[in-house]
Amino acid sequence: MKRIIRLLTFAAFATTFFACSGTQTQSAIPEDLKGTWSGIIDGLGLSIVMHLQDSCTLDSPDQGAYGLKANASMKGDNTLRVKFLDMPGSFTGSIQGDSLVGTFSQMTLKKRLALGRGEIVRNRPQTPEPPFPYDTDEVSFEHDGIVLGGTLATPHNCNPGETSAVVLVSGSGQQNRDEELMAHRPFAVIADALARNGIASLRYDDRGCGSSGGTFEEATTFDFADDARAAVHCLRERGFGKVGVIGHSEGGTIAFMLGADEDVAPDFIVSLAGMVDRGDSTLFRQVSRQIELQGAPKKLSGFAARVALRKMLKQKSVWMDCFIALDPAPFVAEVKCPFLALNGDKDTQVIPEFNLSKIESLCPAADCRLYPGLNHLFQHCTTGLTDEYARIEETISPEVLADIAEWISGRKAQ
Template sequence: MKTKLIYFLILTIISCPIYAQNNRPQEPKEPFDYISENVKFKNNLDSISLAGTITYPKNGSDFPAVILISGSGPQDRNSELMNHKPFLVIADYLTKQGIAVLRVDDRGTGESEGNYNETGLAGFVNDTQSALEFLKTRSEIDPSKIGLIGHSLGGTIAPIVANNNTDVSFIVILSGAGMRGDQLMLLQKEKIERQMGVPEIGITQGQNNMKGAYEIILKSKDDKIQLQTELKNYFTELFGAMLPENQIQTLSQQLSLPWLVDFIQNDPQTSLRNTKCPVLALNGSNDLQVPAEENLELIEKLLKENGNKDVTTQKLENLNHLFQESETGLPNEYATIEQTFSPKALEIITKWIKQRTK
C-alpha cells in the first residue's frame, strides 16, 4: 500500500506534461497592442541579476502596476506549466486594461542568475523587493500604485514583502496559504488522495507517515546534510525494503530543499496579521493543493484581526489550483484543459485593482 501510493502520486505529477495539449486559445500572440519590453535588474542583496518582461499601454503615463510572483518550483516569466503560460495571459489582460505588469524569470531560470533550489524564502522575498525597487525607477509607472499578485507560494511571499515595504499599494493572493506549511501539505495530500479514490486506511497511513517526516523538518536548524540524513534514516526505517534506496534518497533530498523546508516551517500568521494594505484573496472550489474554505477563512481572519479593513476574499466555483474551470481539480487534469486562466477571475482581479488605484 505505501509503495503503491508513492508511485501513483509521482506518476500523476510526472505524466502531466506527456499528455499536455497544444491548443491554448487564451495565449496572446504578437504583435501586441501595447509595449512589451524585456528588462534586467539587480538583486543587490544577493548579488544576482534578474530578467523579465514589463508590459504597459502605448499611450498615457503614471500607470498602476503589478509584479507577478510565481508558485513553487523554478518557473520562467510566463510561469509556463504543461504548455500553459498563465502569467503571460494575466499580463496581457491587465495591460489591455491599463495596468502595467512586470513578470520575472525565477532565479536560475531563463535569463535570471542564481540557484532556485539552493534558495530559501528570504531569497525569493529579496527578488520581489528588487523587482519593486526596479519598477519604482520606471517613468511610465506611478510609484504609489504598485501592487503584488502572488500565486500559491507567491501568495506566501507577497504579504512578507508588503510587511517590509510600505510602498506596496495592494496585494492579490491567488490560491495562497493561511495555515502553516506542514499542515497545508498534509491537507493537500489528503484531498488529492481522497479525490483519486484512495481507501481511507491508505489516506490515514499516508498522513501518519508524512507527519513523522514533517516533524523532523520542523525541528531542523539550517543543516541541509543533517536533515537529509535524518529523513533518509526515517524513511528507511518506515519503508524498509518496500522502497528502493535511490527513491528514499531522492525523497529525502527533495524534502531538504531550502525553500521547501522554509515553506513547511513557515506560519503565515505573522505576515498576514501585519499586512495593512488592501488585500484580495481568491481561490477555486476545486483547488486540492490549497483547499479554498480552510485557507480563505484563515486568511480573512488573520488580516482583519489587526485592523485591516480592506480585505476581500472569494471562492470561485469549479476553479482548480491554476484557476482553470475544471471537473475534479486533480493535478493530472491541468494539462488536458484548454483554458489557461479563468476569464471570470481575470475580471474580478482587474476590477478590484482599478477600484484601488483610481
C-alpha cells in the same frame, strides 16, 4: 524535479520520475522505430516525448524536463523496453498500427501509454500572440549581485505616474517569467489582460532560468521574496503611480510577506491561492485531499498522506527545510494595504475552505472571494486533481482575470 506546490501531490509524487542522470547505453534500435514519439500517460495527464535513435532520451514538457537519459533495448522482435536511469521506472510496448502502445511503470504504478509519431502540441487558446495592443520591453533589475530579467508590459502611450503596475510572483519550482507549466503560460495571460485594462505588469524569470542569473537550488522562499522586493523597487524607480504585487501559490505567500513589510509598502496585494498555513500542514492537507479524491477511504487518507510525505521529505533541500517550517499567518495579520485573496473551490493544493476562512480571521479587511468550479490554477475543472491541468485548454478563468483588473482599477480611483 520541480518544486511547484501545485504539483506536490500524491499523484505527482508517485509519477515524477524525471530526475535521471548517468551514462547512456547504446542500443540497437530498429530503423522503423527510430525518431520522436509522444503520448499522454492514461489517468495522469502527463505528456511524454521519447527520442529514439541509437540511444534514447526522454522529455516531460509538462514538468519542464528535457533530454533525460534512458536505456532502450528490444525484447524479441517486436517489444521495446525503455528503462529510466537512476530511478525506478520503465516503458514496455510494441507497434500497433501507427502507434507504439504499452505500459508505463513506476514502483506499484502501471498505466497505459500510447505513443504516436512526432511531438504533442497542446491547444492553449488564451496564450497571447503578437501583435499586442500594448508595449512589451525587456527589463532587468538586480538584487544582492544577482541580475534578474523579465518583461514589462505597459499600455500604449501610458503615463507612468497615472498608471498602476504590478509585480507577478510565481509559485514554487523554477519557472520562467510566464510561470509556464504544461504548455500553459498563466502570467502571460494575466499580463495581457491587465495591459488591455490599462494596468502595467512586470514578470520575471526565476533565478537560474531564462535571462536571470543566480542559483535556484540554493534559494529559499525568503530569497524569492527578496527578488520580488527588488522587482517592486524596479517599478517604483520607473515612476508608476501605484505599485502592487500579484502572487500565485507560493508567490501568494510572498505577497503576504511584502504586504507586511513597511519598507516595501506595496499599494495593494493580490493572492491567487497563496497559502496561509504552515508549510508542513499545507502539504499534509493537500496530499490528504488528493488521496481522498482518488478514492481512498477518508479514514485511511491521513495515514497514506503521512507515508507519502515521509517519502517526499527525504528529498532534502534548503528550500524544503525552509518551506515546511514557514508560517505565513503572522505576515497576513500585519498586511495594511488593500488585499484581495482568491481561491477556487476545487483547489486541492491550497484547501480553500480552510485558507480563506483563516485569511478572513487574520485580516478582516481582506476582500476574500471563492470561485465555484475552479482549481489551483483557476481553471474550470471537474475534480481539481492535478492530472486535469494539462488536459484543460483554459489557462485561467476569464472571470478571475476580469475581477483582478477591475479590483486593481478600483484602487487607482481611491
